[in-house]
Amino acid sequence: MRFFATAAAGTEGALRDELREARFREVRADRGGVHFEGPIEEGMRACLESRIAVRILAQLAEFEAPNEDALYEGVKAVDLSYYLEPKRTLAVRAACKDSRLTHTQYIAQKTKDAIVDEQRRQYGARSNVDLDDPDLGVFVHVVRDRATLYVDLAGESLHRRGYRKRIEEAPLKETLAAAMLRLAGWDRATPLVDPMCGSGTIPIEAALWARDVAPGLLRPRHGFERWPSHDETRKRRIAEMREAARARMKSEGPFIAGSDVSAQAIETAKQNAKAAGVRLHFSRAEVRDVEATEPAGFIVTNPPYGERLAGGEELYRGMAEAFRRLSGHTVVILAGTPEIPRAMRIRPMMEHTVWNGPIECRLFSYSIR
Numbered sequence: 001m002r003f004f005a006t007a008a009a010g011t012e013g014a015l016r017d018e019l020r021e022a023r024f025r026e027v028r029a030d031r032g033g034v035h036f037e038g039p040i041e042e043g044m045r046a047c048l049e050s051r052i053a054v055r056i057l058a059q060l061a062e063f064e065a066p067n068e069d070a071l072y073e074g075v076k077a078v079d080l081s082y083y084l085e086p087k088r089t090l091a092v093r094a095a096c097k098d099s100r101l102t103h104t105q106y107i108a109q110k111t112k113d114a115i116v117d118e119q120r121r122q123y124g125a126r127s128n129v130d131l132d133d134p135d136l137g138v139f140v141h142v143v144r145d146r147a148t149l150y151v152d153l154a155g156e157s158l159h160r161r162g163y164r165k166r167i168e169e170a171p172l173k174e175t176l177a178a179a180m181l182r183l184a185g186w187d188r189a190t191p192l193v194d195p196m197c198g199s200g201t202i203p204i205e206a207a208l209w210a211r212d213v214a215p216g217l218l219r220p221r222h223g224f225e226r227w228p229s230h231d232e233t234r235k236r237r238i239a240e241m242r243e244a245a246r247a248r249m250k251s252e253g254p255f256i257a258g259s260d261v262s263a264q265a266i267e268t269a270k271q272n273a274k275a276a277g278v279r280l281h282f283s284r285a286e287v288r289d290v291e292a293t294e295p296a297g298f299i300v301t302n303p304p305y306g307e308r309l310a311g312g313e314e315l316y317r318g319m320a321e322a323f324r325r326l327s328g329h330t331v332v333i334l335a336g337t338p339e340i341p342r343a344m345r346i347r348p349m350m351e352h353t354v355w356n357g358p359i360e361c362r363l364f365s366y367s368i369r
């Protein structure tokens, strides 16, 4: 079976490396995600293990779709009974590029019609549509008049690990925080500090990775658990996978800390870390007072930016001065404005574009002498 693990733009390389390290097969990065292959259980394992993937899609069919009839007939020919029964709900999402079919909503509608018409023919009943919490998510991508039909194994976006009970302003998605840590080249052993930690996403993801806690262990349930094919044998297999993941977990990790100027943010970060089952050091502090770690470690952070941020220049200047004092440390900053690298005034050893939702950001890494 072919899978496509979707990822935030700019994090595909990090996801490729992660999946290769976890011994997935035929791993190949593409725009917007990473391909891999294997039996259906490998897709389920990816839901459990990947920190960076947003969704895990299993490819069911690929066919020419130059017009709506071809799309309808192509979808109708696919047997979905393994994934969906009429008493379960459905949602279809579509994307298209360089094709004669140009309307994503229309493509989704046609695809849904073909699926439910075929169900009616087979069972005399059909699935209802539920856009908020469907039992099965179907994705159809039409590129250069060729349609690919996928089902979603994860159910909801994998960034929802389940530990973030509360969030602060402009929280980073857990999947992006995990990608940042990998792109930063952090070795999971040296100390790590986020001096503008908000809800604590970066320190929590760092602690989970350092201790090898599979992120899927924190999620109550995955999409594939609602499939009619999720029988006792499959349940046992998933339980074994979870058990193997639990057996790998380390009880200790390196020193990881977070601080923030907001007392409320620190309270939120503490609660989130508790929900994630990790012990971290959180304290209220100004970024300009950030201290060196012993041994010298990593600073990984995403400072605030945007129109509402008053006095940004002064904040960035103070932050940059503090960071430049941390000799021997590696400073990794996710910057949403060029003012941040300008304030740093030193040449980064790495610069990488990543998208934080709709916002184009740059990830800078500085080696402080």
Ligand SMILES: C[S@@+](CC[C@H](N)C(=O)[O-])C[C@H]1O[C@@H](n2cnc3c(N)ncnc32)[C@H](O)[C@@H]1O
Binding pocket: 168, 169, 170, 171, 172, 173, 195, 196, 197, 198, 199, 200, 201, 202, 259, 260, 261, 262, 265, 285, 286, 287, 288, 302, 303, 304, 305, 315
């Ligand atoms: C973009 S948010 C970080 C979001 C965080 N990564 C998360 O996932 O929730 C920036 C954070 O910087 C904090 N901040 C703003 N000015 C600060 C300062 N002078 N010192 C320390 N923290 C500051 C804000 O309180 C906010 O929580």
